[in-house]
Amino acid sequence: MKKEVRVLNSALELSEKWDCLADVYFKKKEFLNHTEIYNPCQKHYYELYINEELSAGAIVYRLSLSYFTRKIGRENPISDNYRGSSICFMLRLDRRKKIY
Secondary structure, rough: OOOOEEEEOOHOOOOOOOHHOOHHHHHHHHHHHHHHHHHOOEEEEEEEOOEEEEEEEEEEEEEEEOOHHOOOOOOOOOOOOOOOOEEEEOOOOOOOOOOO
């Protein structure tokens, strides 16, 4: 069984089969492309191929921390040099296939 992970920087690069794995509209290519244009946030996309067929995907958002996340009157426990954090949203797996 051949496994391959592809890392993409744009929704336009996603496989045509991406939408088949997306369980909600907000994970579909059309919406992801729209957010890249109007709300860029350093997203990366991961596609898992098993035997050259798309089997799973993930969207990883790179977010910067804001000073608004501080509690008023308390010292910020996070350094001002902190680059941000990542949030990952998985697309559902094709449950008919084993990936391990």
